[in-house]
Amino acid sequence: MSELISPFVRSPLFGISISLLTFYAGSLLYKKTGSSLMNPLVLSMVMIIVLLLSFHISFDDYNRGGQFISFFLGPATVILAVPLYRKINLLKENVVPILAGISIGSVAGIVSIIVMCKIFGFDELISVSMIPKSVTTPIGIEISSQLGGLPSITVAAIVFTGVAGVLLGPAVCKLFRIDDKVAVGVAIGTSSHALGTTKAVELGETEGAMSGLAIGIAGLMTVFLAPLLAKLLM
Numbered sequence: 315m316s317e318l319i320s321p322f323v324r325s326p327l328f329g330i331s332i333s334l335l336t337f338y339a340g341s342l343l344y345k346k347t348g349s350s351l352m353n354p355l356v357l358s359m360v361m362i363i364v365l366l367l368s369f370h371i372s373f374d375d376y377n378r379g380g381q382f383i384s385f386f387l388g389p390a391t392v393i394l395a396v397p398l399y400r401k402i403n404l405l406k407e408n409v410v411p412i413l414a415g416i417s418i419g420s421v422a423g424i425v426s427i428i429v430m431c432k433i434f435g436f437d438e439l440i441s442v443s444m445i446p447k448s449v450t451t452p453i454g455i456e457i458s459s460q461l462g463g464l465p466s467i468t469v470a471a472i473v474f475t476g477v478a479g480v481l482l483g484p485a486v487c488k489l490f491r492i493d494d495k496v497a498v499g500v501a502i503g504t505s506s507h508a509l510g511t512t513k514a515v516e517l518g519e520t521e522g523a524m525s526g527l528a529i530g531i532a533g534l535m536t537v538f539l540a541p542l543l544a545k546l547l548m
Contacts, residue, residue: 323371337358340355355476401519408496413531416528416531419501419528420504423504440464448532449533450533454468454469454472460541472507476510483505484517487501499527511526
C-alpha cells in the first residue's frame, strides 16, 4: 500500500487534491455553523498542517501541487474589479474621501507595525518582514524582498492579518458605529487585503466593491511608502 501512496504524495495531484478537499470541508462547516471562527480558508490551512505533520509529509511534496493553487491568487484578486465596475458611479461621487481613507490607512498600517516591533523588541529582520502585512500576498512578498526581509514571515503576517480582518473587521466597525457601506469596505480592504475582502463581499456588494478597490490602491501606496517609512523610523 505504501508503495502506491508514495508516488501519489510526490505528484502535483496530491497537493491540489488536499487543498480542494480541505477547503470544501471548511466551506461546509462554515455554512452549517455560520460562525466567522469557521472561516473556510483558516480551517483548510489547519487541516492541511495537521495532515502533513501526522503523516510526516514534507512541505515540498505538498507544494508540488499546492503551488498551482497559489498561481490563481492573482487572477482571483483581479476578479474583484467586477463589483467595483458595478459601483463605478459611487466611486466617482466619493473619490476624495476614499483615496484619503486608503492613504491614511496604509500609513497607519506601516507605522503601527514598526512601532509595535520596537516595543516588543523584535530585530530589524523580523520587523521589515512584517511591514507589508496589510497588502495582498504577491505584493507583500515583493516588498519584503526589497526591504531585505524573509518572505516566509511576510506570508505568515499577511495571512494572520487577513484572518484578523475576517474575524474582527465587522465587529470593530460595529463597535465604533461605522455603518456607511463605503467606509466599511475601504476599512476592511485597506487593513486586511483579499482575505478580508471575502468578508466584505458577504456584507454587501458596495462593501465588497470598495474593499476590492482598496486592495489595489493600498498595495500600490505601500510599495512606495514602505521603504521610505522603514528608513525614517527604523
